[in-house]
Amino acid sequence: MSSETGPHENVSDENLPSAQEPGHGAVARKDDPFADPGLPPHEPRIQDIDEKAARRSERAVAFMFTLSMLATVAFIASYVAFPIDKIIFVWPLGHVSALNLALGLTLGIALFCIGAGAVHWARTLMSDEEMIDERHTVAAEPAVREQVLADFKQGAKESAMGRRKLIRNTMFGAVALVPLSGVVLLRDMGPLPEDKLxxxxxxxxxxxxxxxxxxxxxxxxxxxxxxxxxxxxxxxxxxxxxxxxxxxxxxxxxxxxxxxxxxxxxxxxxxxxxxxxxxxxxxxxxxxxxxxxxxxxxxxxxxxxxxxxxxxxxxxxxxxxxxxxxxxxxxxxxxxxxxxxxxxxxxxxxxxxxx
Known part of the structure; x- marks a missing residue:
């Protein structure tokens, strides 16, 4: 049997197909510029190591939720206090309805403070460690489900919902009061019929x-x-x-x-x-x-x-x-x-x- 290799006798490593080409394995080369660098080392926040800083953040979040509650009360009070035909001059808006201006400002502050409080809470007090979890099928294995439940419980624990009662209570108060703004606006559907009918x-x-x-x-x-x-x-x-x-x-x-x-x-x-x-x-x-x-x-x-x-x-x-x-x-x-x-x-x- 002849030992000639024919046209392929000069095949070298440089001519081998790259791992990035279609139809080949997903193993990356050592010099691959697109290789996954992985997660950077976790850097703790000041709130993670200083309880005083954590308390300051807790008070800041509670202040925003409390401000939201006060703004909702102001919304309802404005609706009652300002007549619908009262026009005022506000620079640079010009002549505007006092009622519409008051309702817009108070409702905007109420919603903004809830959002800002939630964001500040998440960024300063909730866990910020990134976790890697491989993709899995929709029908997860029992072990995976147990792990998800464990991760959820761990996240709930790290959110400090139970431990930081000031944040929890003020958040519940703000979220519970905001819908009252919509209830009050139902009054504009028309005058109360009373016994007029x-x-x-x-x-x-x-x-x-x-x-x-x-x-x-x-x-x-x-x-x-x-x-x-x-x-x-x-x-x-x-x-x-x-x-x-x-x-x-x-x-x-x-x-x-x-x-x-x-x-x-x-x-x-x-x-x-x-x-x-x-x-x-x-x-x-x-x-x-x-x-x-x-x-x-x-x-x-x-x-x-x-x-x-x-x-x-x-x-x-x-x-x-x-x-x-x-x-x-x-x-x-x-x-x-x-x-x-x-x-x-x-x-x-x-x-x-x-x-």
């Missing part, structure tokens, strides 16, 4: 004013089978809150032969067959306006809820859940129709339970 502009002695003529109504102004719209005396179109008030106080009147009225209370609250009901549908608040004089039915054009005005305005058809509220009316000494009070129930879709 239960009352309208109608009251005892208020005249019924014709919406078309702007004149007080007399019984003779309303013919049998007719439909008339009215508003309470004193509510004028040029009033600033007219739309808000008429949305609840809009009234419709029809005249029915007394013998055709089936509901006793309806008959007692009417005058000579003239009955007055809220014009606001109890489904979603659309204006009820389509009247059928032969059947005494009134129809809401939005979703076809149908009410029987000869039987307490009870619902005959459609999605409305309640009868239309009735207004108790009578005639005063001057011969004008007037209200005997407000509606007995809230108008429109204000409540599902109206007891």
């Amino acid at each position: 239960r009352h309208t502009a109608w009251a005892k002695g208020k005249l019924l004013v014709n919406e078309n003529t702007n004149e007080p109504l007399r019984p003779e102004d309303i013919a049998v089978g007719s439909l008339t719209f009215a508003r309470p005396e004193g509510l004028e179109h040029h009033d600033e809150d007219f739309q808000q008030e008429i949305a609840k106080a809009a009234l419709m009147l029809v005249r029915i032969e007394p013998k055709d009225i089936k509901d006793k209370r309806e008959l007692d609250w009417s005058h000579d067959g003239i009955v007055a009901y809220s014009k606001v549908c109890t489904h979603v608040g659309c204006p009820v306006s389509l009247y059928e004089q032969q059947t005494h039915h009134v129809l809401c054009p939005c979703h076809q809820s149908t009410f029987d005005l000869s039987d307490g305005a009870r619902v005959l058809f459609g999605p409305a859940g309640h009868p239309l509220p009735q207004l108790n009316i009578s005639v005063n000494k001057d011969g004008y129709l007037e209200a005997q009070g407000d509606f007995a129930e809230p108008v429109g879709p204000a409540f599902w339970e109206r007891g």
Whole structure:
């Protein structure tokens, strides 16, 4: 057998493939400039060797958390103290809302102090040693899980959460108070309704004013089978809150032969067959306006809820859940129709339970 090596007889070490080339092992050469240098030696911080320095850091962190709590209290106090229309001049911002400025500053300080306190705590008092852990499969071995739990417990111990109670308590206080800022801001969703949904502009002695003529109504102004719209005396179109008030106080009147009225209370609250009901549908608040004089039915054009005005305005058809509220009316000494009070129930879709 020939000893010739052919074209490969002059192969040398310089021609061997590098460990960095694809398809070869990951063993790095001694002169590899990208070799992992490893972690540098750990240098202890002053807080690690000097308890006085650690105490100073603890007080600094607690101060930031306490400042956050005070800023949250100031946020709530500013919301109450500053009127929404108060404008002040602040250089270089110019003229700004005092309320918005106070809320922004106090909430910013509250959030910043929580973050700054947490960062200072981590950098000065928590463990800062870097640890190397080889990658492993998602389904860790029992020994690995035990090691992770042990590392977690060790980290919790080194964080000094249990030992440094001043930091722990002030942090809990700051984190617990900050959400109150958001709760307070819910107040801006609108004014508190209180009992406003239960009352309208109608009251005892208020005249019924014709919406078309702007004149007080007399019984003779309303013919049998007719439909008339009215508003309470004193509510004028040029009033600033007219739309808000008429949305609840809009009234419709029809005249029915007394013998055709089936509901006793309806008959007692009417005058000579003239009955007055809220014009606001109890489904979603659309204006009820389509009247059928032969059947005494009134129809809401939005979703076809149908009410029987000869039987307490009870619902005959459609999605409305309640009868239309009735207004108790009578005639005063001057011969004008007037209200005997407000509606007995809230108008429109204000409540599902109206007891």
